[in-house]
Amino acid sequence: MSASTTTATRRPLLLGAYAALVFAFIYLPIVVLVLYSFNRDGVGGFPPRHFTFDWYRQLFADSAIWDSVVNSLIVAAGAVVLSLTLGLLAALALDRADFPGKSLFRRLVLLPLILPGIITGLSMLMFAVFAGFQRSLTLVFFGHGTALISVATTELFAGLQKMDRGQEEASLDLGATPWRTFWLVTLPNLKLSLIAAGLLIFTLSMDEIAVTFFLIGNENTLPLEIWGRLRRGITPEINAISTLILVVSIILIAIWYHLRTRNRHD
Amino acid sequence: MYSRTYKFLATLPPILWVSLFLLLPYLMMFLHSFWAVHDGVIVHRWTFDNYATLFKNPVYVQVLFRTTRIAASVTLLSVLLGYPVAYFLSFHAGPRKEILYQLVIVPLWVSYLVRGYAWKTILGSDGVLNGFLQYLHITHGPVSALLYSPFAVVLMLMHIYTPFVFLPIYASLEHIPRPLVEASQDLGASPRKTFLRVILPLSLPGLLAGATFAFVLSLGDFLAPLLVGGPSGTMIANLVQSLFGAAYDWPLGAAISVFILVITVALLALTQRVEKHWSFE
Amino acid sequence: MTPAAPPIAASLAPGATALEVRAVSKRFGAREVLKTLSLEIIAGEFLTLLGESGSGKTTLLRLIAGFEQPTAGEIWMHGARLDTLPPYKRGVNTVFQHYALFPHLNVSENVAYGLQAAKTPKAEITMRVNDALAMVRMEEFAAAKPTRLSGGQQQRVALARALINRPELLLLDEPLSALDANLRKEMQSELKSLQREVGITFLFVTHDQEEAMALSDRIALLRNGALEQVASPREIYARPATAYAAQFIGHTNLLRADIRDGIADCGAFQFSCSRANGTAIFSLRPEAISLSADSLRIADPVRFSASIGQQIYSGATELLELQTATNLVLRARIASRAQLSASRDFVFSASDAVAVNE
Numbered sequence: 083m084s085a086s087t088t089t090a091t092r093r094p095l096l097l098g099a100y101a102a103l104v105f106a107f108i109y110l111p112i113v114v115l116v117l118y119s120f121n122r123d124g125v126g127g128f129p130p131r132h133f134t135f136d137w138y139r140q141l142f143a144d145s146a147i148w149d150s151v152v153n154s155l156i157v158a159a160g161a162v163v164l165s166l167t168l169g170l171l172a173a174l175a176l177d178r179a180d181f182p183g184k185s186l187f188r189r190l191v192l193l194p195l196i197l198p199g200i201i202t203g204l205s206m207l208m209f210a211v212f213a214g215f216q217r218s219l220t221l222v223f224f225g226h227g228t229a230l231i232s233v234a235t236t237e238l239f240a241g242l243q244k245m246d247r248g249q250e251e252a253s254l255d256l257g258a259t260p261w262r263t264f265w266l267v268t269l270p271n272l273k274l275s276l277i278a279a280g281l282l283i284f285t286l287s288m289d290e291i292a293v294t295f296f297l298i299g300n301e302n303t304l305p306l307e308i309w310g311r312l313r314r315g316i317t318p319e320i321n322a323i324s325t326l327i328l329v330v331s332i333i334l335i336a337i338w339y340h341l342r343t344r345n346r347h348d
Numbered sequence: 349m350y351s352r353t354y355k356f357l358a359t360l361p362p363i364l365w366v367s368l369f370l371l372l373p374y375l376m377m378f379l380h381s382f383w384a385v386h387d388g389v390i391v392h393r394w395t396f397d398n399y400a401t402l403f404k405n406p407v408y409v410q411v412l413f414r415t416t417r418i419a420a421s422v423t424l425l426s427v428l429l430g431y432p433v434a435y436f437l438s439f440h441a442g443p444r445k446e447i448l449y450q451l452v453i454v455p456l457w458v459s460y461l462v463r464g465y466a467w468k469t470i471l472g473s474d475g476v477l478n479g480f481l482q483y484l485h486i487t488h489g490p491v492s493a494l495l496y497s498p499f500a501v502v503l504m505l506m507h508i509y510t511p512f513v514f515l516p517i518y519a520s521l522e523h524i525p526r527p528l529v530e531a532s533q534d535l536g537a538s539p540r541k542t543f544l545r546v547i548l549p550l551s552l553p554g555l556l557a558g559a560t561f562a563f564v565l566s567l568g569d570f571l572a573p574l575l576v577g578g579p580s581g582t583m584i585a586n587l588v589q590s591l592f593g594a595a596y597d598w599p600l601g602a603a604i605s606v607f608i609l610v611i612t613v614a615l616l617a618l619t620q621r622v623e624k625h626w627s628f629e
Numbered sequence: 630m631t632p633a634a635p636p637i638a639a640s641l642a643p644g645a646t647a648l649e650v651r652a653v654s655k656r657f658g659a660r661e662v663l664k665t666l667s668l669e670i671i672a673g674e675f676l677t678l679l680g681e682s683g684s685g686k687t688t689l690l691r692l693i694a695g696f697e698q699p700t701a702g703e704i705w706m707h708g709a710r711l712d713t714l715p716p717y718k719r720g721v722n723t724v725f726q727h728y729a730l731f732p733h734l735n736v737s738e739n740v741a742y743g744l745q746a747a748k749t750p751k752a753e754i755t756m757r758v759n760d761a762l763a764m765v766r767m768e769e770f771a772a773a774k775p776t777r778l779s780g781g782q783q784q785r786v787a788l789a790r791a792l793i794n795r796p797e798l799l800l801l802d803e804p805l806s807a808l809d810a811n812l813r814k815e816m817q818s819e820l821k822s823l824q825r826e827v828g829i830t831f832l833f834v835t836h837d838q839e840e841a842m843a844l845s846d847r848i849a850l851l852r853n854g855a856l857e858q859v860a861s862p863r864e865i866y867a868r869p870a871t872a873y874a875a876q877f878i879g880h881t882n883l884l885r886a887d888i889r890d891g892i893a894d895c896g897a898f899q900f901s902c903s904r905a906n907g908t909a910i911f912s913l914r915p916e917a918i919s920l921s922a923d924s925l926r927i928a929d930p931v932r933f934s935a936s937i938g939q940q941i942y943s944g945a946t947e948l949l950e951l952q953t954a955t956n957l958v959l960r961a962r963i964a965s966r967a968q969l970s971a972s973r974d975f976v977f978s979a980s981d982a983v984a985v986n987e
Contacts, residue, residue, distance in 0.1 A: 094440065101436040104429045108455050108510060111466035114476050118469065125469040128479030172362035179355035181363075191366055193374070196561075197612055198568020200585045201605045204592055205373035208602075212376060228369045231362070260354050289459045291571055296592070305461050312465065312575070321469070324462040331457040339450065527729035530696050533716040534723045535743035535794065542717075545742075549733050626733075 112328065119321035137318040147323060150307035157223045157303060158287040164227030165283050166276060169234020176235070177242045194229035199292020202229055207296045218299035225297045226287045233286065234279045241275030274341065281338050285331070374609075380602035390598055398603030408587065408604075415583040418498055419566035422505040423513075426562050429506070430513035431555065435547075438521040439529075449518070456511045464575045467504045471495040471576065496578025504572050509565070513558035520554025521547070553623045560619045564612045584608065647672040647798055647830040648693065648711070653702030655688050655854075662688045664854040665702065670798070670832060675824050677833045677841040679877075680851035686834045689851070690800050693832065694723045706797060717746070722791035723800040727807060728783045730775035736762070736786050737771045743794040761789040764823070781812050788820075792827060801833045805840065817843055838878045842866070850874055866914075871986045875912035882918075882959045884911040884982065893982075897953035898933040900979040909984050915948065917981035918961035921974035929979035935959065936972045951975065 118125050122132035141147060175181070176188060194202045206225050207217070215221055249271065253263040269276075291305045298306055304327075311320060382394050402408050437448050455463070470476045473490040481487040494500060524547060532542040570585030577583070584604055591601030648670040655663040663685045670676055678686040691697045693704060695716030704712040711719055722743070730739050740761050744754045762768045765785035775783055784804055791799055805813045805820075821844050824831045835841055841848050842862040850857040850865065857877075858870040869875035872883055886893040886902075886909055893902035893909065902909075921932055935951035942965060949969075951959045961975060 094436075097432060097436050097440065101433045104433045104510070105451065107429070108452070108507065111463060111470060111507065112455065112458065114470055115462065115466040118476070124474070126472055126474040126476055126479055128476055128483045168362045168365055171358045172366075175355070175359040175362060179359050181359055183363075187363060187366065190371060191362075194370070196564065196616060197609060198565060198570075198585060200568055200570050200588060201377070201609055202373075204588070204601070204605060205377040206369070207592070208376045208380060208598070209369070209373035224369065228365070231366065260351060285457060289461070291461060305459065308461055308465070312468070316465075316469065320465060324459070324465060327459050327462055331459075332454065335450070335454060335457055525727075525729065527725050527727065528731060530694075530716070531723070531725060531729035531731075532742070534694060534696075534721075535790065536717050536746040537742070538715075538717050538746075541746055546731060 115321050116325045116328065119318050119325045121318055121321075125316055125318055125321060137322040140319050141322045141326075144319065146302075147304070147307060150302040150304045153219055153301050154288050154304040157219060157226060158284045160223045161226035161230055161287040162280050162283050164223070165230040165234045166238075166280060168227075169231045169279065170238050170272075170276075172231060172235045173238035173242055176239055191232045191235055193232075194293075195232050199290070200296075203293035203296035206293065210297065216299060217297055219301045219303075221297045221299070222294050222303065225293050226290060229293055230283045230286060233283050237275050237279035237282070238272060241272045245271045277341060278338065281334060285334060377602050377605055377609075380599050381606045383599040383602075385597050385599055398600045399607070401600060402604055402607060408584075411582055411584055411587055414498060414581075415567060415585075418502055418505070418581075418583060419563050421502045422509055422566040423559050423563040425502070425506045426509045426513040427517075427555065427559055429510045430558065431517055434514050434518040434521055435543075438518060439547075452511050452514055452518075460508060460571070463508060464504050464572060467500065467507065468495065468576055471500050471503070495576055496581065498577070498581045500576035500578075501572045501581045501583070504576050505566050505569060508572075509562040512565075513562050516554040516558040516561075517551060518554070520551045523554075524550045553626055556619050556623060560615055564615055567611065568608050645672045646670070647674075647706070648832075649705040650689070650693070651703045651705060653689075653692060653699045653704065653712075655685070655692060655697065656700040662854050663692075663699075666854070666856060668849060668856065668859065670830060671847075672830055673828055674846040675821070675831045675833065675844055677835060677845040677848050678851060679835060679838060679841040679848050681836060681877075683853075684851040685854040686836075686851050687802060690723075690802055690832065690834050693798070694721055694800050695719050720797040721800060722794050722796040722798075723802060724784075724787045724791050724804045726802045726804060728775075728787040728804075730783055730786055730790075732775055735772050735774050736767060736778075739775065739786060740790045740793055742790060747794070757793055761793040764792070764827075765789045780808050781816060784808070784816065788823070792829065796829065798830045798832060801831060803834050803836070806835070806837075813840075820844065842878065848878075850877065852877075868983055869912055869985055872910050872912065875983070875985050880915055880960065882913045882915065883985075884913055884957075885909075886911055895957065896955040897935075897957045898931050900929065900931045900982065902979075902982075902984075904984060910987065911982040912985045913959075913977060913982050915960045915962035916946075918951075918959065918975050918977045919963055921976045923963075924976050927976055927978050930976050931979050931982075932974060932976045934972060934974050937969055940969065 118130055119137055120133050120135070121130035122134045122136065123130070172187075172191060176184070181187075203225070206221075206228075210217065210221055245268070249267050250263055253267045254260065258266065289305060290303075291309065294303055294306055295309075302310065304323075308320060308323065380390075381398055382396070383390055383392050384395055384397060385391065402412075433452065437445055437452075441448055468475075471494040472478070473492045473495070475495065477494065478487070478490045481491070482489075528546055528550075529542060532546045533539070537545060567583075568585050569583065570589050573581045573583045573586050577586075585608070588601045588604045588608075591597045591604070646669055650666060650668040650670075652665050652667050653663060654661065654665050666685075666689065668689075678689060680686045688697065692699055692712070695712075695714065699712055703710055706720070711721075731742065734742070737758050741754050741758050744757060749757075758771075759768070762771055765788055767782065767785050767789065770778065770782065770786075775786065778786065787804070801820075805816050808816060817840060820831075833841075833844060845862055847859060847861050848865055849859045852873055858865055858874045860868075860870075862878075865874060865878055869878065869881075875881040875883065884895050886895045888894075888902055888904050888906055888909055890906070891901055891903065892899050893904075893911065895911075924930070933953055935953045938950040938952060939948075941948040941950075945965060946962050947965045949961045949963060951961055953959070
């Protein structure tokens with residue numbers, strides 16, 4: 083039977099209008115933000131007059147911001163590598179091995195995702211102080227990489243479950259060692275899960291504030307750089323960088339969506 | 349099929365790492381909550397005083413209540429916004445369902461900070477909303493009560509968490525087999541009755557999951573108050589932040605953190621059990 | 630079936646029209662699934678909509694249930710238009726293909742659902758639920774959740790849930806297709822006696838022609854959205870209207886013949902025929918052909934010789950694949966016997982060759 087049949091033949095107008103209002107609520111602030119990034123006279127007031135690109139020009143000349151972007155990128159890239167590696171091992175362990183404390187491990191790994199970030203951040207700070215680590219970008223990298231392991235684990239575990247075991251068995255049957263099998267069979271099958279997890283970890287790391295707040299040293303990541311400026315006084319330059327972040331996010335979603343629909347056609 | 353060395357090699361690194369960099373830190377937080385501060389130095393003397401302070405100090409209690417109120421408001425409002433949209437998309441959106449779904453998801457990917465900042469620029473005395481109201485001559489002067497208040501915090505967090513709440517609700521609504529809806533109508537139940545007796549009960553697991561998530565994360569949020577809360581919008585996480593900063597009382601801060609942690613874990617465990625009890629598969 | 634439950638009498642006298650489909654068409658986008666179809670359903674009958682997938686049978690059912698709207702045409706019941714009513718206002722109930730039992734309600738609550746929607750008083754609900762469960766022999770499962778039941782049990786609950794509302798018409802959307810073969814046969818006979826017992830008009834959808842023949846008072850054969858033939862099983866089998874009907878229901882041999890001056894010539898044999906000159910197709914059932922030696926007294930015998938290719942044994946009977954000297958291929962079904970020689974004489978009665986439309 084065709085899946086597009088609906089039992090309700092009349093589209094409820096009230097519900098549709100309400101849904102439209104909710105959409106408006108969700109998008110209004112974003113629209114305002116983008117709009118005012120082109121406003122000469124500041125972030126507030128109404129209506130915005132005097133269209134200008136000046137704030138973007140100022141933004142592109144602002145070296146502190148771009149330094150922080152580079153920092154964020156480095157941390158995010160590192161976090162992706164660290165989380166994916168440990169997450170892959172953890173997913174393999176959860177999928178194939180039995181060990182004491184397995185359920186405790188699974189829950190522990192999930193904690194950073196469900197706890198408010200301040201708790202994880204402070205706990206890591208305590209540990210750092212105790213172990214003699216300085217607050218720094220490196221510490222932030224460790225923090226992100228550790229906290230985001232569960233994102234990788236969840237995604238890769240799901241991917242492992244969906245995988246056809248027969249392929250690995252066939253590989254071993256044909257004489258390949260487990261090591262070879264892992265690289266030639268298991269990993270390629272996990273390609274899409276790895277990419278999805280990687281994208282998600284990257285995005286979460288780029289936007290992370292709560293944990294970063296407590297572990298950062300003198301060099302800022304992008305969110306913290308913006309945060310610092312908010313305290314000093316706000317200009318549409320911040321709107322401009324926000325708009326750029328928005329654009330990049332949308333591009334990333336488009337890529338992810340494209341990958342996902344391609345996967346469905348396989 | 350997998351040799352013991354293979355399994356061992358896969359298991360050991362993550363366990364070691366997580367124990368060292370996750371378990372140990374949380375443990376330290378836990379331990380600190382039982383210690384005390386004397387003359388600006390942390391003393392390892394075991395005591396429950398910190399927890400007592402949390403519940404006895406009237407300022408802390410007030411903030412605790414305010415935080416709970418804010419978190420509850422955010423949860424309730426997010427559900428009131430998110431559920432109807434999820435329902436509309438799942439049952440009435442037809443072929444545009446997928447695109448609309450993506451549209452709801454997009455804001456989730458936009459930086460938290462960016463969205464919070466947007467509200468800051470909208471609600472301020474010189475903000476967009478005030479400008480708009482004055483432009484239409486609805487008001488004649490800036491309304492300053494919008495920003496730096498619990499109201500602003502609720503508004504901002506509600507904006508953040510509505511898509512969060514939407515996701516699991518939409519998933520559980522999509523999971524409902526359409527023949528059940530048809531069967532309900534076939535047996536004489538109007539669309540309203542069908543919603544109340546079939547759709548709503550079957551979507552409760554998703555609803556519960558989303559609501560818990562929103563509540564727990566709002567409870568421990570410290571950024572929203574800093575951005576738009578002002579002094580009247582302080583939440584417990586801000587107390588923790590200052591205790592680890594200027595106020596320098598790590599044990600007390602740890603105690604409050606542990607308290608938040610316990611509430612979070614307890615709530616999540618509770619909802620998990622309720623979900624399992626209600627699981628219809 | 631327990632005879633204790635009183636029959637649920639249909640409010641119409643048997644023989645009256647229960648439902649009328651008037652020139653109904655249904656289009657999904659560019660695809661026309663039903664083409665100006667008209668059908669009359671008689672009160673108290675067991676009517677089966679039979680057809681391949683894509684024939685439109687399920688669409689027609691859903692139109693009557695109210696889950697789809699006709700693109701053109703009307704549906705009438707009880708002298709009033711049915712297709713303008715939403716599904717929850719029609720006096721029609723459905724048994725779904727995968728039962729669609731509510732997983733969050735137990736069996737009693739499922740069965741009581743329709744009565745509760747109609748705001749029936751609690752005492753009456755309890756009584757009628759007990760009767761309904763007794764009728765399908767599921768009393769002991771009253772408090773069980775549907776997920777714990779087997780397919781056959783779920784199906785019975787679905788039946789009880791629908792019938793308890795005393796609908797004018799019960800729609801059944803391939804309800805037995807998910808059951809295994811033995812259970813299917815058992816449920817077929819239960820369904821048939823249940824229908825006789827409650828007297829409600831049943832509209833049954835299936836693609837299985839054996840099932841249709843076993844259960845129905847009448848069969849409506851659908852093909853590509855149009856009615857091929859509507860008749861009782863015996864009528865459809867003995868006198869199929871078209872070649873498609875002849876082949877879909879049971880097995881048959883289709884013979885092309887040239888008719889000239891009252892003789893139909895199939896090459897390998899001829900027989901007298903009262904049709905006008907021209908070409909025609911005849912349907913000849915395999916069981917109509919027998920060995921010449923066995924059949925001494927046949928009316929209007931038509932004899933021919935053929936070589937026997939395969940002999941496919943199936944217990945009581947066997948199927949012979951025959952080829953005549955003119956390379957006409959036929960199949961004959963005869964009572965089983967030991968190995969036959971390569972070539973034999975066969976006979977059939979001319980009255981068994983039924984002219985069919987293309």
